[in-house]
Amino acid sequence: MKYxxxxxAASPNxxxxxxxxxxxxxDELKALPNVKGLEHPFLGSLHPYDDSWLLANIDPAWDYVFTCIxxxxxxxxxxxxxxxxxxxEEGRLAALDFMQQACTAIHKLNAHLGRSAVKAIQIQTAPARHKAASSKAALQASLQTLMSWDWQGAHLVIEHCDAYVDSHLPSKGFLALADELEVLTQLNIHLPAAQRLGMxxxxxxxxxxxxxxxxALEHIKAAQAAGVLSGVMFSGVSDQNSEYGAWCDSHQPPRLSEQVLHGEPGSWMTEQVIWQCLAAAGHAEQLPILGAKIGIRPMSASIEQRIDYVRNTLAIFDRYFAATP
Incomplete structure (x- = not known):
């Protein structure tokens, strides 16, 4: 399996x-045998600093999932x-302009590689609801516009971010999962299987x-029950005020253990809960998007240390699939 x-998030830059x-x-990433490709951050251009650098240094065999967050x-x-x-409406149209830039970047990367290397684009349902109003109707209208564009085969998927709830301040505070799933299922009714939107x-x-x-397990099961689960990305979190911060979307590695020698002691994302989520996904090996995104602390960590964290995280998936008939 590759992921x-x-x-x-693990870059020394x-x-x-x-x-x-x-x-x-x-160069170290390209030597990892179980990396299928990259979840690639989109900030407005193909690469935040240098498109030419990216095109010259990626592995031509890698596939890509863009993330717009x-x-x-x-x-x-x-x-x-x-x-x-x-x-x-002004804010919604600005977001669509941003998505048009993402579409252009996907075309550029595919053209360089001579194939449809970008397999999906992860879209997030901003704005933050405690700061500005949002709705299912606005999301549906935007998705209908996006579906009319040429994505060169990239699958349009919503990446669920933490929704706004009354009990605590959010990290993102976007639409509720139930609202996102309702919009996806309504739109998918009229679409052929190959064009259906995912989560x-x-x-x-x-x-x-x-x-x-x-x-996380409940959200996976809800998306699966709605028939739209397209993937799971594993990125940890904790309630402890470590270098990663408490309840921060700082991509903590899995919890340190006898098998995970390079991990974060306070992380809530243990090997056991990762395995539970993979099992809940049902035929996880068939998910179009499966992988991990981890940040590294301290910031001064060497490249070798960073790769050790990545290698240990992906090994959790390898052990699961080796143990699963």
Missing amino acids: YLGAY HSGWNAELEVAFY PGIMNALGQNPRFGIASLD VINWGRSVIETRRVEG
Whole structure:
């Protein structure tokens, strides 16, 4: 089995751009045998610093899943009404313009590789509901527009982020899972199977929302029951105020254990709960999107240390599939 890796979260370039350092990091990534490709961050252009650098240094065999959350969070910092689910029409159209830039970047990457290498694009249902109004109707209208564009085969999926709830301040605070699932199922009624929209569950963001480990499992089961589960990305979280922060979407590695030698002691994302989620997904090996995104602390960690964390995390998946008939 091979998996997608949100490698940008583990990059040694955490506060600037050093091309030489990133080359060394990518060379190590390309040597990992169980990496299918990258969950690639989209901020408005193909690469946040240098498109040419990216095209010259990626593995031509890798596949890609774009994630729009880095660019969306940047945009929300400037305009809290930004988002494809926004009731503010100006904010909704700004989000569609951003998505058009993502579509252009996908074309550029595919053209360079000479194939449809971008398999999916993860869309998030901004804005934050405690700062601006959003709705299912606005989301549906935006998705209908996006479906009319040429994505060169990339699957359109909503990545569920922690929804706004009354009990605590959110990290993202976007639409509720039930609302997202309702819109997806309504739109999918009229679509052939190959064009149906999907849902990706991010483990950490579901736990941030629910404040329970079981929350991620419940979200996976809900998306599965709705017939739209397209993937699971594993990214940890904790209630402890470590270098990662309490209840922060900082992509904690799995919990340290006898088998996970490079992990985070306070992480709620244990090997056991990862296995439970993979089992709940049902034929997890067939999911179009399956992988991990982990951040590394301390920030001064070497490339070798960063790769050790990545290798240990992906080994959890390998052990699951080796043990599953």
